[in-house]
Every structure is written in C-alpha cells, then in structure tokens.
Amino acid sequence: MTELPKTFDPATIETRWYQHWEEKGLFRPDRPDAMPFTIVNPPPNVTGSLHIGHALDNTLQDIVIRYERLRGKDALWVVGTDHAGIATQMVVERQLNAKGEKRTDYSREDFIAKVWDWKAESGGAITRQLRRLGCSMDWANERFTMDEGFSKAVVRTFVELHKRGLLYRDKRLVNWDPHFRSAISDLEVETVETRGGFWRFRYPLADGVTLADGSDHIIVATTRPETMLADMAVAVHPDDPRYKDVIGKDILQPITGRRFKVVADEHADPELGSGAVKITPGHDFNDFEVGKRAGMKAADMLNMFDADANVVQTADGLIPDRFLGLHRFRKDGVDGAREAVVAEMKRLGFLVPHVTRNKEGEEVSADFEPRTIQTPFGDRSNVVIEPWLTDQWYVDAARLAVAPMQAVRDGRIEIVPKTWEKTFFNWMENIQPWCVSRQLWWGHQIPAWFDADGNSYVAETEAEAQALAGNKPLTRDPDVLDTWFSSALWPFGTLGWPEQTQTLSRHYPNDLLISGFDILFFWDARMAMQGMEFMGDVPWRKLYLHGLVRAADGQKMSKSKGNVVDPLGLIDAYGADALRFFMAAMESQGRDVKMDEKRVEGYRNFATKLWNAARFLQSNGVTASTAHEAPAADLPVNRWIIAETVATVQAIDTAMAELRFDAAANAIYHFVWDQFCDWYIELTKGAMDEETRAVAGWAFDQILVMLHPFMPFITEELWNLTGVRANELIVAQWPQALAAVDQEAQAEIDWLIRLVSAIRTARTELNVPPGAKLAMQVWNANDGTGARLIRQRDALSRLARLTAITFHAFDKGEEVPKASVQIVVDEAYFILPLEGVIDIAAEKTRLAKALAAAEKERDSLGGRLSNPSFVEKAKPEAVTKAREDHAEKSAEAERLKAALERLG
Known part of the structure; x- marks a missing residue:
C-alpha cells in the first residue's frame, strides 16, 4: 500500500489514468455472456471543440455507462464524429483563401482530397477533449460518418427509401444560404433581431374594378419590397368586408405589370396594416403555402434570385432589364434590388409614405416605418437566409413519423421528462417533407444519376443506374446529403448495418439515448424514423432530454454576450x-x-x-x-x-x-x-x-x-x-x-448526532469559549436514553467537550441550575450550567440587540415583498434576491430568539 501524498492534485492523475484505462481496453471489457447495455454518443462535428453543452451531455452519458459497467453489464458506448458538411468545407475553404486560393480552383476530387488531409492532421480535436472529461467510450471501434462502412449504410438507406416511395425529388422552398450556395437545415438558421422597415405600396386594381369606398387600388405592406418583382397574388382575409367584392378580381404589380388575383386566405390579418398582403410564393414560406392553397403549382411559382441572391429573370420575362443582376441588398456601396424597387415605386407614385409628427407637432414623412425584424441568418455564413424555390431531394417524413409516434404512445419509447411528449407529438403530427440534399462538395454524394431529359435513376452504383436507364449517358447528381440524414442511422449504422453483424443483433435496440432537447427533431426523431423503418424496432428504449447550460444569471450563453464558459478552463482550474x-x-x-x-x-x-x-x-x-x-x-x-x-x-x-x-x-x-x-x-x-x-x-x-x-x-x-x-x-x-x-443502530447514532449538533449550536450561539469544557445534567431521561448515554458517553464527552454527565429527575424535587442552557432531544432535557463560563447578562444583551436588528431587516424585506409594485416592476433577479434575504433574516431571527430563550 502506497502512502498517500498530502495534497490532492487532479492534473497529475487524470491523464495517467485515462491512458491506462484506454490502453488496457477497460472501456469495453470482454463480457460476452453479460447483459448488454448500449448508448450512442451524439456524434460531435469533426471540426468541433468541447463546449459546456458537450460537457453536460457527455458527463451524463459517462455516468450511466460507468454505472452499468460496474453493475457487470456488457456496456457499449458507441463513439464517433460527424463529417459536418458545411462546417468542414468552410474550414478547408478558409485555409485555401488564406493562401489566395478558392475551392473552385480545384476539381471536386482534389478538393475532397484536401478535406481528408485536413481531417488526418487537424480533425478530431474534440475526441481528445472528450478524453480529458473522462468519457469512457469504445474508442477501439470509433466511427466516422464518412468511413467506408457507414457510407455504405447511407447509400443503402437512400436507395431503399426511394424504392419504397419514401424519398423523391420535388420543387419546394428551402432555407438557402447564398454564401455557401446551398440549402441548409432549420438548425443552421439563427433568428436575429435587425433594424428594418415596413413599406406600404399601392397596387392598382385591373379593369376598372374598385373597392366599396371607391378606391381603385389596394395598399399592401411588406418588409421585403425587393421580392415584389416575383409577386403572384394579393391575399385578403375572406371575412374582411373591405375586400369581399374584389376577391377573385385581377390586380396589377406596378413595376412588372404582371396581372394576378386577389385571393382569400386566413393568412391575411385584417388587424395588421391594411389587411392585405402581397404573396410571393417563391420567396416566403408562408406565401408558398398561400400559393398552394390558391391552386398554384410549385413548378409555376416564380423565382427571381439566382444562387448568389442576385436578380434573374422570371419565367414570364416581366422583370425590367435594369433590375437584372442586382444583388437583393445594398452591397459594397452599390444599391441593390431593395433600394431600386423602392425608388421605382416612389417614382411611379405607388409608395405610401410613413407620416409621423415631430416634437413641434409638424408632419414628417419617410419612405418606410422603422421596424425591428426577426431575420434569419446562416449560423456559419452570417448572411441573411433566402427562402428559395429549387429542386431538391425530400424524404416523406409524415409517413415515417407514424411508427415512432405509436412507439411513444404504447411505451416502447419512453421520453424523460415526460413533459416533452406533447412537444414531440405536436411536431411529428405537423411534420413537413424533409429536404435532404445539399449543394456542397464534402459529404455523401447522392446516389442518383440524370439523363439528358432530366429523368433520375437512383441506385447504389453507376452500373446499376445505367441498367435502369437502358445504358443512356448519365450524369451523377453533384449534391450531397444533409448530415442529419447520415447521423439518423447512428444507432444501427455504427453497429455494422446493412450487414447483419453479431454486434448489431446484440446491441440494437440501444437502451438509452441522452441528448439536448434542442435536437429532439433534427436528430432524435429522425433516428426513430429510420430505425423503425429499417430495423423494425425502436432505436432506443428510453430518450432522456436535458436542458441547456446557461450563464449564472440565467441568460443563454453566446460569444456576443461574452458569457461563454470554457469547460477545459474549468478542468484546468478544478479538475475534471x-x-x-x-x-x-x-x-x-x-x-x-x-x-x-x-x-x-x-x-x-x-x-x-x-x-x-x-x-x-x-x-x-x-x-x-x-x-x-x-x-x-x-x-x-x-x-x-x-x-x-x-x-x-x-x-x-x-x-x-x-x-x-x-x-x-x-x-x-x-x-x-x-x-x-x-x-x-x-x-x-x-x-x-x-x-x-x-x-x-x-x-x-x-x-x-x-x-x-x-x-x-x-x-x-x-x-x-x-x-x-x-x-x-x-x-x-x-x-x-x-x-x-440496522434500524436500532441507525436510531442510536442519529440520536447521538442530533444531541451533539444541538450542544455545539448552543455553545456557538451563546459564545461559549471553544476550549471550555462543561458539565451536563440529564433530566427526565427514560431507560432507553440512559442506556444510550452510557454506551456513547466517551464519544459524547469528546465531541461535545463535556467533563461530566449526571442524571436528574424533575419529580424528585431537584432544581435546575440558574443561568443554564436547556436542550431538548426526544423526551430528555440536557442542561448545561453556564455560571462562570460566560457573562450571562452581557450575553442576553448581545442576543437581544442582534435579534432586534435581524427582525428589523426581516420586516423591512417583508414589506418590500408585500408591495405589488415592487414584485411586478422590479427586475426578477432583484425580487429573487429579496426573497432569499428575507428567508435568511427570518431564520437568523428564529435562531437568536431560541438562543435568548435558552438563557431564561
């Protein structure tokens, strides 16, 4: 046995023990006959570094896996990283830009080779950081979403979903990132409050039609005037009496002269602005749905932007040439489509100015009403996301969602906390088609080929696609798959599927998934869909959703707020x-x-x-x-x-x-x-x-x-x-x-602890010198207490600093000493004479003064808290602090009052 050092130093032991565990294979001990227990780690991005959310998520998983390993189970914690399409491509492109190069200077194959080089040299820093946290993962079988075996699973899934009619190509709106020139997922969109405007324009009614009040136009309002070049309708509420007579009539877009209908749709709010809204289905998600309800087909909806968000001609050719090529916004000091459209509408007399009054009461006119706009930005590109109408590959998520919902209802999947079930069902019941294609180079290239007529052929290999196409010349789809598509296969793709391996049969379904609630739909729900579709069983039996790690004041952590906490810094300071x-x-x-x-x-x-x-x-x-x-x-x-x-x-x-x-x-x-x-x-x-x-x-x-x-x-x-x-x-x-x-032993020692604690508290409250030893009288003790006192005399005397213990009874005419403190534990009174030990009168004065001060502060805080004006108007943290202080002062007053009463 080695003598322990005097001080505990985490830094000297953490690396040593982790290397020992990993080198000896102790994260996956050989237990083929034991009950399996399996969890999969949400694969972090290969570009990532450990943040405080990772620290929470992985700590909880490691607690579970170490606990089950100690319980003798064949505990498998699957580990791996995600290829992170956009994030990784961005990292490598930045490296090229630093050398004066760009991605398009290379062929696709050469660029991808550079990405693999980057991964070999720099990728996976987060896996080293997970080791620092102590995560006991099965590193010997680490997976990567782009490794050969997992890639095979991804291709098989795409092809099978297509064969089953669950995956198809369609023209729909997507979140388009003009910087990356790619569709992105909702999770990669950050909504930011920005300064914007609310413009109002007159759209003339066609063919001499007028409103009931004689107006020959409808006023529409918009925060995005540039998109009016692709307008296809004006919507009004079906019950709005102002517009009942013009529903179904033609109206004109002033710049393009395009004729389109006034349509009735509940999307138009009669209480908002004029109650009429312009409908641009090719550039707004709500408008897209209005357009579909109005009978427009996606193929007929107009798109006025190219992949870089520059104005292009629409299918009907009605956009004037002077607008073509303009960027949607002002850029590099040059006015964009927004400024040009507003200027043209103003020139034509169709702009309705925003009129306010200044301090002197004079009317002031402006082109728009200033507004704070909730604007979507790409979380990595930091450019405004454009709803863009384009052809993409979609998964029929609504059909795939049926089985997971039933599994939650019948208990095959248990969601913890249960309160998340309502959110789960609400989202799954209203699920939209899942766009799975991305316009990137890094990722799983979609296994689809096109002939010269645009027909698509989906197959695992080009040879199989050629056979389907009758040996026509084919071109492969250049797009790659959304990373959520591949990570949705994690619970079974990492275990060897589509091969029917022993590991797969032993460890699927997984026992537990732990994840943040923020990826419930992006990852968790999609794993449930794919697992039940391809494995015929739930991916995991229990889903645990944890919250976020917030700053001390409850705010969400963000770099812009400067309140982000580095877990590695905390490990350096205090140990993992x-x-x-x-x-x-x-x-x-x-x-x-x-x-x-x-x-x-x-x-x-x-x-x-x-x-x-x-x-x-x-x-x-x-x-x-x-x-x-x-x-x-x-x-x-x-x-x-x-x-x-x-x-x-x-x-x-x-x-x-x-x-x-x-x-x-x-x-x-x-x-x-x-x-x-x-x-x-x-x-x-x-x-x-x-x-x-x-x-x-x-x-x-x-x-x-x-x-x-x-x-x-x-x-x-x-x-x-x-x-x-x-x-x-x-x-x-x-x-x-x-x-x-042993309840008898528990009761006796608990009694001893209560007695010693009470004596120590009394000594402290009454300022008894720490070194002073007191005699203790025991009054009215029953036989059981007496026996305990005899058994515990030595421990009690040592811990409570007593010189003697004597027994007394009230019914024998004995008198309790004056100037003593009385403590009651169960039926017995424990009396400590204090004459000559402390100044009784001075102590009473001190306690009375302290009690009065504590009660005054308590009552003052109580008065503030009983004032509705303070509780309703003060900052929440101020109210919380006042309540905490009130509770503290109340408890202090009670302690002082009890101490004073003890002195008689």
Whole structure:
C-alpha cells in the first residue's frame, strides 16, 4: 500500500489514468455472456471543440455507462464524429483563401482530397477533449460518418427509401444560404433581431374594378419590397368586408405589370396594416403555402434570385432589364434590388409614405416605418437566409413519423421528462417533407444519376443506374446529403448495418439515448424514423432530454454576450471530477443548468475532503476491504455506517433507474461529506479497533465504487493507493444493497448526532469559549436514553467537550441550575450550567440587540415583498434576491430568539 501524498492534485492523475484505462481496453471489457447495455454518443462535428453543452451531455452519458459497467453489464458506448458538411468545407475553404486560393480552383476530387488531409492532421480535436472529461467510450471501434462502412449504410438507406416511395425529388422552398450556395437545415438558421422597415405600396386594381369606398387600388405592406418583382397574388382575409367584392378580381404589380388575383386566405390579418398582403410564393414560406392553397403549382411559382441572391429573370420575362443582376441588398456601396424597387415605386407614385409628427407637432414623412425584424441568418455564413424555390431531394417524413409516434404512445419509447411528449407529438403530427440534399462538395454524394431529359435513376452504383436507364449517358447528381440524414442511422449504422453483424443483433435496440432537447427533431426523431423503418424496432428504449447550460444569471450563453464558459478552463482550474460532479448535481429533469463556478470549486473541495479522509484512514491502519459483503459488526457506530451505506446504494439505484442525476449525486455527496467524513470519522477517532478498521475499510471501498461514475479519476487513484486490488475500480463490482438495515443502530447514532449538533449550536450561539469544557445534567431521561448515554458517553464527552454527565429527575424535587442552557432531544432535557463560563447578562444583551436588528431587516424585506409594485416592476433577479434575504433574516431571527430563550 502506497502512502498517500498530502495534497490532492487532479492534473497529475487524470491523464495517467485515462491512458491506462484506454490502453488496457477497460472501456469495453470482454463480457460476452453479460447483459448488454448500449448508448450512442451524439456524434460531435469533426471540426468541433468541447463546449459546456458537450460537457453536460457527455458527463451524463459517462455516468450511466460507468454505472452499468460496474453493475457487470456488457456496456457499449458507441463513439464517433460527424463529417459536418458545411462546417468542414468552410474550414478547408478558409485555409485555401488564406493562401489566395478558392475551392473552385480545384476539381471536386482534389478538393475532397484536401478535406481528408485536413481531417488526418487537424480533425478530431474534440475526441481528445472528450478524453480529458473522462468519457469512457469504445474508442477501439470509433466511427466516422464518412468511413467506408457507414457510407455504405447511407447509400443503402437512400436507395431503399426511394424504392419504397419514401424519398423523391420535388420543387419546394428551402432555407438557402447564398454564401455557401446551398440549402441548409432549420438548425443552421439563427433568428436575429435587425433594424428594418415596413413599406406600404399601392397596387392598382385591373379593369376598372374598385373597392366599396371607391378606391381603385389596394395598399399592401411588406418588409421585403425587393421580392415584389416575383409577386403572384394579393391575399385578403375572406371575412374582411373591405375586400369581399374584389376577391377573385385581377390586380396589377406596378413595376412588372404582371396581372394576378386577389385571393382569400386566413393568412391575411385584417388587424395588421391594411389587411392585405402581397404573396410571393417563391420567396416566403408562408406565401408558398398561400400559393398552394390558391391552386398554384410549385413548378409555376416564380423565382427571381439566382444562387448568389442576385436578380434573374422570371419565367414570364416581366422583370425590367435594369433590375437584372442586382444583388437583393445594398452591397459594397452599390444599391441593390431593395433600394431600386423602392425608388421605382416612389417614382411611379405607388409608395405610401410613413407620416409621423415631430416634437413641434409638424408632419414628417419617410419612405418606410422603422421596424425591428426577426431575420434569419446562416449560423456559419452570417448572411441573411433566402427562402428559395429549387429542386431538391425530400424524404416523406409524415409517413415515417407514424411508427415512432405509436412507439411513444404504447411505451416502447419512453421520453424523460415526460413533459416533452406533447412537444414531440405536436411536431411529428405537423411534420413537413424533409429536404435532404445539399449543394456542397464534402459529404455523401447522392446516389442518383440524370439523363439528358432530366429523368433520375437512383441506385447504389453507376452500373446499376445505367441498367435502369437502358445504358443512356448519365450524369451523377453533384449534391450531397444533409448530415442529419447520415447521423439518423447512428444507432444501427455504427453497429455494422446493412450487414447483419453479431454486434448489431446484440446491441440494437440501444437502451438509452441522452441528448439536448434542442435536437429532439433534427436528430432524435429522425433516428426513430429510420430505425423503425429499417430495423423494425425502436432505436432506443428510453430518450432522456436535458436542458441547456446557461450563464449564472440565467441568460443563454453566446460569444456576443461574452458569457461563454470554457469547460477545459474549468478542468484546468478544478479538475475534471469537480466539473463532472457539478454537472450531475445540477442536472434536474426539465430544468436548465445555471453555471456557477463557485459550485465547481466547492466540488473540488469535496474531492479534497475525500482525499483527506483516505489519508486519515490510512494513518489509522485501515486498508482495502477483502470482501464485497459488509463485515460483521457489534458496535452501534459500525452497524450505523453499514446501514447508511446500504441506504445510499439504494438511493442511488433508485435515482439512476429514474435518470435523476441530481438525486444520485446528492445522495452520495451527503453520505460522504456528512455521514462518513464528518460523523463516522469523528465518532471513531481514538477508537479504531479491528472491527472498526474492517468496517471503515469496507465502507470507504463502497464509497469509491458509488462515487466512481461521477468522479472517476480521484476514485480510481484512491482505489489503487489504499490497498492491493484484483482489478481496477472501473471494472469493480457495484455494491449490492442486500444487507439488512440496522434500524436500532441507525436510531442510536442519529440520536447521538442530533444531541451533539444541538450542544455545539448552543455553545456557538451563546459564545461559549471553544476550549471550555462543561458539565451536563440529564433530566427526565427514560431507560432507553440512559442506556444510550452510557454506551456513547466517551464519544459524547469528546465531541461535545463535556467533563461530566449526571442524571436528574424533575419529580424528585431537584432544581435546575440558574443561568443554564436547556436542550431538548426526544423526551430528555440536557442542561448545561453556564455560571462562570460566560457573562450571562452581557450575553442576553448581545442576543437581544442582534435579534432586534435581524427582525428589523426581516420586516423591512417583508414589506418590500408585500408591495405589488415592487414584485411586478422590479427586475426578477432583484425580487429573487429579496426573497432569499428575507428567508435568511427570518431564520437568523428564529435562531437568536431560541438562543435568548435558552438563557431564561
């Protein structure tokens, strides 16, 4: 047994132990006969680095997998990275730009070769960072969404979905990123508040038609005047009396002269502006749906932008030449289509100015009304996303959603917390076709080929496509698949599918998926769709959705706010164990985690407390336990700690079954800090006989095992420094909560703890000098308490600093000493005479003064909190602080009042 160093230093042990575990293959011990337990890690982007959300997500997964491994299961944590189409292509393009080159200087094949070179040299930094966090993943079988086997699964899925009529090509609106010249997913769109405007224009009614009030035009309002060059209708509410007579009539777009209809649609809000809205179905998602309801086919909808968001001619050729080639917005000092359209409408007399009054009451006219606009931006390109009408590949998500919804309803998939079920069903029941094609070079190229007439042929190989096309000349679709399409196969593609491997049959379905709620639809739901379609079973039996990690004030973290927390910095400062324990202790179902570095530091102190406890035990001859079962014990204190150990195992098992990470963490924390370190060690100081050494060694071993999923590094270090072990802790045996709980011993030691705590509190409150030893009188004790006092006399005298304990009874005419403090525990009175120990009169004066001050502050805060004006108008954090201060002052007043009453 090696002597423990005086101080605990996380940095010296973390790297060493992680390398040892990985090199010995301990993350996947050979357990072919054990019950399998499987989770898959949400594959981080190969370009990514560990952020605080990753730290939470992966900590929770590692707690589960280490817990199940200790319980003897064949625990598999599948790990891998996502090729991250846009993100990775952007990184490599930036490297080229730095050298004065661009992607299009290379052939597609040469550019992709450069991406693979980048991955080999720089990709996967996040996997090294996951190791620093302590994630015990199956690195020996690490996967990548572009590796050969997984790519085969992706191609097979696309082809099979097409054969089954679940994947097709269609013309629809997509989120178009003009920087990348590609469609992107909703998750890659960030809505940002920007300064914009609300323009109002007159559209003339055709053929002499007028409104009921005699007007020969309809006023429409828009935040995007440039798109009016592709207008195809004006919509009004069907019940709006102003427009009932013109529904179905023709109206003119002033610049292009295009004739189109006034259509009735509930999308038009009679209370908003004029109640009439221009409909541009090729450039607005709401307008697209209005257009479809009005009978327009997608193929007939007009598109006025090219892939770079420059104006191009529409199918009807009505856009004047002077607008062609303009960018949608002002760019590089040159007016864009927006400015040109507004200027032209103003010149033609169709602009309705926005009129306000200045401070002097004079009318002031402007071209538009300033507005704050919710504007979609590409999260990586930082350019405004354009709804763009284009041909893409789509998955029939509505049909695929049926099976997962039924699986949730009948309990085959359990969503935790259950409150997320409503959100899940709401989204799945209203699901839209899933656009799976992207106009990039890096990714899985779509296995589809086109002939000269535009007909498509979907097959796994070009030879198969040629056969389908009757050997016509074919050109392969240059697009690649959305990365969510490939990652949706993660639960079974990583296990060998489409090959029917033993690993696949053993580990599918997975047991659990842990993910942030923000990817419930982008990843979780799509895994459920693909898994049930191709495997005929759910991908995982339980789905746990955790919240976000927010800043200490509750705000969402963002680089722009400067409140982002680097988990690697926290690991450097406090160790991975402290960060992990913080994440677990703060993870409460259905709630976000508020970052609190002081709490992380506190858990670093918790690790130090455990280290010092191990040093104390070692100095008293306590060594590793030789048995899994609890040793025989006669002393109440030993029977008590055995019972408390068993109760803690039971509490953790219950919490883990319910995925209540905070409850599990707090159970082991309370046991280690309060019961073992503070009380058991105190109660056994100076009384370390052979029985106590055996029990202490066994209980400490159980602590290391129970704490290991949360704090793997310090527990493994202590496990190996406190005795000779057959195996590393990571593959040890989880405690069995089978020993009978000794209620008699628990009751006795709990009584002793309550009594010592009460005496210590009284001494502190009454300013009794720490070194002063007091005589204690026990009044009215029954036989049971008397017996306990005799058994625990030595411990009580030492812990409460008593010189003598005498027994008295009220019914024998004895008098209670004056100037004494009285403590009541159960039926007995414990009286500590204080005459000559403290100045009674001065102490009463001090307590009365402190009590008055505490009550004054309490009442002042109570007055503020009872004032509706303060509660409603003050900042939420100010109200919360006032409530916390009120509770603190109320408790302080109660303590002082009780102390004063004790003095009589």
